[in-house]
Amino acid sequence: MDEKEAGAARLHVAGDLTIGAEVALDEGQAHYLRNVLRLTPGARVALFNGRDGEAAAELQTLGKKSGSARVLSQTRPQTPEPDLWLLFAPLKRARVDFIAEKATELGVSRLAPVITRRTQGGRVPTDRLAAIAVEAAEQCERLSIPEVAEPVSLVDLPADWPAERRLIICDETGGGGPIASVLADLAPGPLAVLIGPEGGFAPGELETLTDIPLVTRVSLGPRILRADTAAVAVLSVVQSLLGDWRSLLPRSSQPS
């Protein structure tokens, strides 16, 4: 959290944000407020929980292991976040951490690790990815935290796939059309994007997804993008053409 600016404390909490309520802060938050931001009881912080919008609160207690803040007022109502999933093959640590951070900033609602035939690395650190997503949500002024799903194998995706959700596949083998023109033709609806592993999908591997009703393959241009670059690229283009970058929403928490 070293890049946060002092005074910009914004924390994700579990408790309800009813006015007057005293909300518990965990050990990491207490440490951050006390030792990094050097705040003391009486200081103002912003809180969100994914349900009650954003609230202004006042620090009540700040110990070594915990703290608390009293809710003063609601500063933003809860608004719907985009319904956009990112399916990605696990990568090396720095690159998968990067995907969790960037996808959260770009408004993804679900981070879903997918094991492909060429997936590198062992266990998927879902706990670490969830912590990164919380921190990124606090920093980017989201009102929700993306869910981090347990890893599933690519071949098992069709079995549980919700029929109404379109799967956009970034197909480095050239099987997709240019992304902007392909997206322009899509009907509205929930979306998921799938990024392949470093080295791409194995030959024939994407054929296992033909049982998913709505599948669209897109190309991200003539250069070979790393998997983490492709994730940020496709999410940015999707949000700009189909998502919540199309209108200018007021940011009531914007610094004045």
Place this chain on the structure above:
Amino acid sequence: MDEKEAGAARLHVAGDLTIGAEVALDEGQAHYLRNVLRLTPGARVALFNGRDGEAAAELQTLGKKSGSARVLSQTRPQTPEPDLWLLFAPLKRARVDFIAEKATELGVSRLAPVITRRTQGGRVPTDRLAAIAVEAAEQCERLSIPEVAEPVSLVDLPADWPAERRLIICDETGGGGPIASVLADLAPGPLAVLIGPEGGFAPGELETLTDIPLVTRVSLGPRILRADTAAVAVLSVVQSLLGDWRSLLPRSSQPS
């Protein structure tokens, strides 16, 4: 270079790629081919120099300090790359390195550090950024290397600005329209995009750019993006709507 796959050796060189020519490899390349990929003379590599397309070559010598490869044939002709500049305020090491890598993959022709009032950090490591750009170009199958410019102050930008180049400013203060609809209205021409520092531009700072003839402000949605996220996001949307992601180009060097 630890993420490259064995057998995918693709190197940027200085020498001409005339068929039959023996092209010099530097110490880093010799080390990489010998100790990482474990190649020996006789092995095939791909070479490019930014002028002569891409060539297949055969390793001739491979010593501790240098090596050489003989050009066998041209495998791709030189094609024009996008004319797209990225202007960015220097950031902490990991994030500025990330920008150099991603911008290269996304087809930027010039990486230009810009010092703003809120720019953090000291000296801009242009040598390191150039090395990262070379490695990213080798990996993403580009035929050119982006230029890394010396840092300039934001206030000095208008003095040397080429009048025909449009400057797209990612304006986190809400002064820009939604990026997709703004870009849809632009006439063709050379482009530059400008990303602010962490913490944004200082109040009034962008007013110093009013002497640049073609300036367009865009918004990247309702969430606060980190500067490195914003760089990748805006380049991806620009390439998808105005750049070389709009058509499907054959990749003759694609693995068959």
